[in-house]
Amino acid sequence: MADDDTASLQNNPHDFGKLLHGCNHYRRRCKIRAPCCNQIFFCRHCHNESTSGLTNPKERHEIVRHDVKQVICAICNTEQQVAQISKEQFHCNDCGICRVGGGTKFFHCQKCGSCYDVTLRDNHACVENSTKNHCPICYEFLFDSIKGATIMNCGHTMHMDCYKEMISQNQYRCPICSKSVCRMSRTWQRLEHEIEATAMPEEYRYEIPILCNDCNNTSKASFHIIGHKCNHCKSYNTRRIGTVTNSLERQI
Template identity: 55%
Template sequence: MELSTDDARLGSGKMGYGCKHYRRRCMIRAPCCSQIFHCRHCHNESTKDSHAMCRFEVETVICAICGTEQRVAQACSNCGINMGEYFCEICKFYDDDIEKGQFHCNECGICRVGGRVNFFHCKKCGSCYSNSLLNKHSCVENSMRHHCSICYEYLFDSLKETTVLQCGHTMHSDCLNEMLKHEKYSCPICSKSIMDMSSIWKKLDEEIEATKMLENYRSRKVWILCNDCNDTTEVIYHFIGQKCSHCHSYNTRKTSAPVIPQ
């Protein structure tokens, strides 16, 4: 819905400006449909996926204090107010909540939050990660430039917190927590374990030790493929689970015996 300059003035005030996404003293005119919105997320939610707005193509903004429509800039050309204490000329991005620690990453090509000193850009993964993951994560090419495997929202510029799994794949932290609530401990993309499972494997060891198989099954063997180490081994079958002989993981599945070349 297009907003008038009167609507802009109603949104002004020390704590009553902007939208649920950002605090700012301006609105933007969408270059794709010429309608006025508080931010690109408001536009995309309003259009309901019929089309998305490109942040880089925004050319004009409307000051929320005086209602003046003007070229993109940090300060209003009419009343002089800063329309955003943080301003990025590249992303056409305004935000007054500078405690977020906004910064523009040239390699990502967009603005990030959390403070530049707290992040590094992984060129192979194609995204900024927390310094706590420096030399401690598995690189997956362009791992952030895909959709969350649970909710299917595009991760690269999502406003939600994202978690990097042990395997290097990524998903929303909320989606991961929901998955764990349902006792799902493997990556939906590659099936590798998403956390240290040693305590759970120990409990399975104890359960298998206490659960005897029927006589005619005790010597039965099966071939398994380990999802964690990708090794193929032949092991004693147990209905509770099959343990990888190489890495001792129970994150395995039955497979065919390997073909030996003649």
């Protein structure tokens, strides 16, 4: 298989050295010359990471991506003016920046203020300028991140990789608003069965006030060590908002 891949790259000159060059941010065959300091880096992120660590605060700076005029080929080291754009790279006029992944695979949501995968068109909850924030997991700024992002049911956005890692850790609440990030009906049914099969001792059979994280309504629920069900939307994504102090309420 490796030999076949090598032969394919050799047969197509446009693929020569493809995926063999680049940095942790991009796999590409050219570098940029930063007009601000005249240094060479694989990308603007590499430049910003390097200059942000300078010991002299006055020398710290970030590159203005639109000012980059010169690129250096990573294959032959030829320096030339910025020219041909990769087919997988596209410019979004509404975002004001270039993105990777192919223009036909993304759309710009005017309310959210960013580009998303076309599968999310008319299929997501909008939150104004939702990507003009940091990922709640890794805290990288989302708007100009090169990592793929996803929108949760509540409308908040995070990196897709961070979302998958969160789900793998059995965490199903949005780190920002605590709403359920996906459909939880099967999980609620399982909890229902577990609660029915686990009777609480007599001294713990009382009601407590709860707040539902999903519908934001308050109600009362029978205390149980496993969970408390919202009387409005039937969600178990709830939190206890008070204690029972009256002995009469304990007997109800």
